[in-house]
Amino acid sequence: MSKLKYLVWSGLRTMFRRGRRCPSCGSPDSAAVDRKWLVTSLRRCAGCRLLFRSPATSVGENERLYQERYSSGITTDLPGEDELRELLSGGFQGHPKDWRPYIEVLEFLGASPGERILDFGSSWGYGSWQLREAGYRVEAYEVSARRADFARERLRIPVHPKPDFLPGHYDIFFSAHVIEHVPSVAGLIETGLRALRPGGLFVAFTPNASSERFLNNNTSLHRLWGYVHPQLLDREFSEALPYTSLCAFSSPYDLDCLRAWNGRGRAIGRMDGPELLLVIRNVRTTEERGNGLKL
Numbered sequence: 429m430s431k432l433k434y435l436v437w438s439g440l441r442t443m444f445r446r447g448r449r450c451p452s453c454g455s456p457d458s459a460a461v462d463r464k465w466l467v468t469s470l471r472r473c474a475g476c477r478l479l480f481r482s483p484a485t486s487v488g489e490n491e492r493l494y495q496e497r498y499s500s501g502i503t504t505d506l507p508g509e510d511e512l513r514e515l516l517s518g519g520f521q522g523h524p525k526d527w528r529p530y531i532e533v534l535e536f537l538g539a540s541p542g543e544r545i546l547d548f549g550s551s552w553g554y555g556s557w558q559l560r561e562a563g564y565r566v567e568a569y570e571v572s573a574r575r576a577d578f579a580r581e582r583l584r585i586p587v588h589p590k591p592d593f594l595p596g597h598y599d600i601f602f603s604a605h606v607i608e609h610v611p612s613v614a615g616l617i618e619t620g621l622r623a624l625r626p627g628g629l630f631v632a633f634t635p636n637a638s639s640e641r642f643l644n645n646n647t648s649l650h651r652l653w654g655y656v657h658p659q660l661l662d663r664e665f666s667e668a669l670p671y672t673s674l675c676a677f678s679s680p681y682d683l684d685c686l687r688a689w690n691g692r693g694r695a696i697g698r699m700d701g702p703e704l705l706l707v708i709r710n711v712r713t714t715e716e717r718g719n720g721l722k723l
């Protein structure tokens with residue numbers, strides 16, 4: 429969407445007071461924490477404490493954006509023949525999509541090769557491929573049909589055509605820089621927990637919007653949100669999550685802290701780095717979870 433179209437769309441929605449409900453918990457109550465161009469604001473939900481952009485996009489608008497228009501450089505652009513060959517033979521070493529740091533975090537969370545991982549929002553499969561190389565049994569889900577086809581055909585990744593996963597089937601439900609884009613954060617977490625076996629881990633990496641991050645450097649919250657980042661996670665949201673077994677930290681990750689957490693209780697640590705890691709352990713069986721929320 430061009431900036432002009434986005435402003436007109438935002439202006440109309442603001443005028444008719446649409447898109448003001450929290451996209452995650454549905455609460456009508458929120459307070460503005462930042463504004464851009466008069467017609468859009470970043471709001472803090474009074475219920476679940478999520479930071480979300482208003483006007484919020486509808487589920488249909490969101491789907492169209494990621495199916496057709498969303499572009500984010502190397503994350504979404506499909507590599508050419510030679511580039512792909514080079515990336516695979518070098519194992520993505522030194523590339524911005526080198527997932528060694530994520531794989532190391534999984535290790536310190538107690539994950540081990542052979543476990544089943546669902547890579548949610550896999551784009552063209554670069555991360556799924558690296559997880560499989562590290563020995564995990566990987567399945568994926570990607571909303572863009574073009575990128576999902578590439579992952580299936582060129583990297584032999586089993587990519588689900590829809591986000592309906594076998595309940596209780598996975599050891600890890602993984603996403604990297606996806607949760608800030610989905611129609612509902614709570615919906616994604618519940619979908620993930622439902623797909624996990626008891627004791628399985630929901631693991632999400634996302635931009636960190638905690639106030640500590642912006643105290644002593646040039647990055648600002650103002651630059652972080654907009655049309656393609658409709659919501660942001662931070663310390664306040666993590667603290668308000670209603671799960672008994674979770675941890676949340678920012679990068680650079682203190683691996684000993686992760687190991688020490690070991691799925692016991694709630695641990696929320698330093699939050700001054702650029703990326704936020706949220707881990708929730710599934711403490712319920714599929715039967716206890718019932719039909720739950722779905723995406």
Ligand SMILES: [Zn+2]
Nearest residue numbers: 450453473476
């Ligand atoms: Zn909310």
